[in-house]
Structure formats: C-alpha cells, structure tokens
Amino acid sequence: MTALQEYQRLECTGLWRDRPDGQRREVIVSFGEATLVISEMRSERALTHWSLPAVVRLNPGELPARFSPDPDGDEELELDDEAMIAAVSKVHTLIEARRPHPGRLRTALLGSALAGVCAALLFWVPNALVTHTAAALPFAKRQAIGRAALADLTRLTGQPCAASEGQDALGRLHDRLLGPAGEIFVLPEGLKRSAVLPGGIVLLSRALVEDQDTPEVAAGEVLAADLRRVAQDPMVAILRHAGIRATFRLLTTGDLPNGSVDGYGEELLSANVEPATEKALLDRFRAAGVASGPYAYFLDPTGESVLALIEADPFRAVSSNRPVMSDADWVSLQGICRG
Incomplete structure (x- = not known):
C-alpha cells in the first residue's frame, strides 16, 4: 500500500548521496504509506527512510528533480521518473489542502514552546525543555x-x-x-x-x-x-551540549544553529557508559x-x-x-x- 489510493506499489530508480561531497549511488526508491524508502540496488537493503511530509524539492520546475529530507540536510536524491515525482508532489498538495491555516504547525509549536518556557521559569528550565524537544x-x-x-x-x-x-x-x-x-x-x-x-x-x-x-x-x-x-535518548546528550538557546531554536524553527554539535566528539568519547x-x-x-x-x-x-x-x-x-x-x-x- 502507498500514501495515494491510485498506487498499490510505486518504485523507481534514482541517484542518492548521503552527504554533499559523497559519491552518488544508484538506488531503488519505494513510495510507501508514510515514507520514501531508499534501498541498495543489489541487496535491496534499506539505506534510509524519508518521511513523505518532510521531503522537500530543491529545484522546483527543473529536471531531474532533486529532493532532500530537510532543506539544510546532507542527503540528496535525484529522480527523473515522472510518476514518482508527481506522487511526491501530490502528497504535499494534499497536506496543504487539508491544513486550515498556513503555518498552523509552526504556530502551535511556538505557542507550546512559549508556554513551556513560562512554566520552566518557575519549575524545570533546562531538563524539561531538552527532553521535550528530543521527544518531539x-x-x-x-x-x-x-x-x-x-x-x-x-x-x-x-x-x-x-x-x-x-x-x-x-x-x-x-x-x-x-x-x-x-x-x-x-x-x-x-x-x-x-x-x-x-x-x-x-x-x-x-x-x-x-x-x-x-x-x-x-x-x-x-x-x-x-x-x-x-x-x-542520545539526542538529550547532544541538546545538553548544544545548550538551552540552541534547543529552543530547534523546537521553534526545526533547526539547530550552525556549529551546535562542534566539540561533541570529545564529550562522547569521554562519557561514562x-x-x-x-x-x-x-x-x-x-x-x-x-x-x-x-x-x-x-x-x-x-x-x-x-x-x-x-x-x-x-x-x-x-x-x-x-x-x-x-x-x-x-x-x-x-x-x-x-x-
């Protein structure tokens, strides 16, 4: 089953790389109920799963289409299969059509964060913000x-x-x-x-x-x-390293400031297990x-x-x-x- 009723199964090949300077690899791309599954050609082992609502197109209107699981992410996928490109686009169209107010999710997250900060000022500032953000x-x-x-x-x-x-x-x-x-x-x-x-x-x-x-x-x-x-949760340790300000920005905007994880390697290697x-x-x-x-x-x-x-x-x-x-x-x- 897929996220769209007109497709029982939808697959194509594409070119994927896991980092900007990485070599592009030919992969199998499967359109699922909630994710794009990117798998190796030979073994068909899943390399990664991308949440369909989170997938963004980096070059609207151009071909081959370039997609990423995050606008600032390292991974990138190139597709020239028209059916797969149209299916991903239709998912985003349906999501926008069902959204009563543009930006509602971000507004809700921001309102929740602000309410959380007010309560945190009285009770549990750093730990609760970190654990809540990690869980979200x-x-x-x-x-x-x-x-x-x-x-x-x-x-x-x-x-x-x-x-x-x-x-x-x-x-x-x-x-x-x-x-x-x-x-x-x-x-x-x-x-x-x-x-x-x-x-x-x-x-x-x-x-x-x-x-x-x-x-x-x-x-x-x-x-x-x-x-x-x-x-x-290992995310909690990273957010504690990044700090409250960076964690709050992640909660409200969806992104950590640049350099937030710099130096975490030393902390990880020296941590008591x-x-x-x-x-x-x-x-x-x-x-x-x-x-x-x-x-x-x-x-x-x-x-x-x-x-x-x-x-x-x-x-x-x-x-x-x-x-x-x-x-x-x-x-x-x-x-x-x-x-």
Missing part, C-alpha cells in the same frame, strides 16, 4: 543531527571504515539485530567499544570485529548499545536469537562478574536457529577497515 523530533531530523555529530566525531576517530563488502555485511547485521531503520558504523580508532547517536546510529570499535573469533561479541555490543539508547542490567541484556539476547556467553566472556574473561550471562545464556545448550551472520559475511566484516 521526527526520525529524519534526528538522523540529520546524528550524522552531524558523527561528522564532528570523525575528527578524532577517522572516517568510518568503508570496504564495500564489509559495509554490505554490516548492513545485514543491522537488519538482523535492529531492523531496517538506522545504521551501524565501524570506527578505525578512538572508540573503546560502542556508542550511539540519534537516528538509530550505532558506532562500533574496530577491535570488536578484527580482534574477535566470532560475530557474537560484536552483535552483543550492538544489542547492549541499543539498550542504552532506549534507556537514555552506564552498563545495562544482566536481565535486560538476557531478554534482548533471547529476543534477537543471539548467544550471550561469548559476549559475557568478552566483558570478563574470568566469567566471575558475568555469571548470569553465562549460566542463563538462552542458547547455551542448543544452537540458535538464526546464525548471527554467515561465515562469508563475518570474514567481510572483519576486513571492513582494510579496504
């Missing part, structure tokens, strides 16, 4: 801010490892453990184990793939990192179909402090019916930083 952001905006934070972090870690076969394997690992929304990056240096950024971005240390015999340790760290994301509880980890390993024993011995080679993860391993006695990844994918992933 759509996925596309969270992903854009997460990518900006990653760009700042790469000053310290180097660019994410990018061997093509390793990236494909990493994408399949993400889909296996976390589903299609978001990305995993392997950083060549600086990161001790893992970190999370808004927009479903998980960061792994190079050592987690190169220095391990099996993929269970990397998979376990991905699951542990995602548990931390659920327990504490609160470990997940053993019960939460076991539940997550069980749901994902991953053995917890290898990850437990990675945390403590003696096993003494992680006995619960070893003894209650959901797949200790029997093998999981769902391997973490194929041997070929594991070999490719171990070479992701050597390409």
Whole structure:
C-alpha cells in the first residue's frame, strides 16, 4: 500500500548521496504509506527512510528533480521518473489542502514552546525543555543531527571504515539485530567499544570485529548499545551540549544553529557508559536469537562478574536457529577497515 489510493506499489530508480561531497549511488526508491524508502540496488537493503511530509524539492520546475529530507540536510536524491515525482508532489498538495491555516504547525509549536518556557521559569528550565524537544523530533531530523555529530566525531576517530563488502555485511547485521531503520558504523580508532547517536546510529570499535573469533561479541555490543539508547535518548546528550538557546531554536524553527554539535566528539568519547542490567541484556539476547556467553566472556574473561550471562545464556545448550551472520559475511566484516 502507498500514501495515494491510485498506487498499490510505486518504485523507481534514482541517484542518492548521503552527504554533499559523497559519491552518488544508484538506488531503488519505494513510495510507501508514510515514507520514501531508499534501498541498495543489489541487496535491496534499506539505506534510509524519508518521511513523505518532510521531503522537500530543491529545484522546483527543473529536471531531474532533486529532493532532500530537510532543506539544510546532507542527503540528496535525484529522480527523473515522472510518476514518482508527481506522487511526491501530490502528497504535499494534499497536506496543504487539508491544513486550515498556513503555518498552523509552526504556530502551535511556538505557542507550546512559549508556554513551556513560562512554566520552566518557575519549575524545570533546562531538563524539561531538552527532553521535550528530543521527544518531539521526527526520525529524519534526528538522523540529520546524528550524522552531524558523527561528522564532528570523525575528527578524532577517522572516517568510518568503508570496504564495500564489509559495509554490505554490516548492513545485514543491522537488519538482523535492529531492523531496517538506522545504521551501524565501524570506527578505525578512538572508540573503546560502542556508542550511539540519534537516528538509530550505532558506532562500533574496530577491535570488536578484527580482534574477535566470532560475530557474537560484536552483535552483543550492538544489542547492549541499543539498550542504552532506549534507556537514555542520545539526542538529550547532544541538546545538553548544544545548550538551552540552541534547543529552543530547534523546537521553534526545526533547526539547530550552525556549529551546535562542534566539540561533541570529545564529550562522547569521554562519557561514562552506564552498563545495562544482566536481565535486560538476557531478554534482548533471547529476543534477537543471539548467544550471550561469548559476549559475557568478552566483558570478563574470568566469567566471575558475568555469571548470569553465562549460566542463563538462552542458547547455551542448543544452537540458535538464526546464525548471527554467515561465515562469508563475518570474514567481510572483519576486513571492513582494510579496504
């Protein structure tokens, strides 16, 4: 199903890049109920999801049409398929037609923000504004801010490892453990184990793939990192770094001021990581179909402090019916930083 009744299914090819200086890649573009799904040509793995109401055309009236999930975002998609271009345009036409008052959403957000600030002056200024703003952001905006934070972090870690076969394997690992929304990056240096950024971005240390015999340790760290994301929204940490003024501007205009995430990389690398509880980890390993024993011995080679993860391993006695990844994918992933 799609957002328009006249289309049961609508797909085309396009040219996509994830940053202004990135190389354009031929992709499959699928028009869904609420999103444009951009997928790889070969594997059909979803690279990103764009909210249809948020998609903007950068060159009205020109062909090929250029689209972005955000006017100031890094991603860009070129389309020359007339049906797909018309479908995206029609969605925006319908949204405008159903809107009683132009600018109502921004006015409502501004009114809500002003009322919130008045209450905050009496009770809870910084934390409530930050948590409210973080919770109100759509996925596309969270992903854009997460990518900006990653760009700042790469000053310290180097660019994410990018061997093509390793990236494909990493994408399949993400889909296996976390589903299609978001990305995993392997950083060549600086990161001790893992970190999370808004927009479903998980960061792994190079050592987690190169220095391990099996993929269970990397998979376990991905699951542990995602548990931390659920327990504490990574957007909150970025907004606290950006400050109250920048957070208020994001809430009222939809954009952070330029330079708001500068220097966040140092803060992320030096942050104390609160470990997940053993019960939460076991539940997550069980749901994902991953053995917890290898990850437990990675945390403590003696096993003494992680006995619960070893003894209650959901797949200790029997093998999981769902391997973490194929041997070929594991070999490719171990070479992701050597390409």
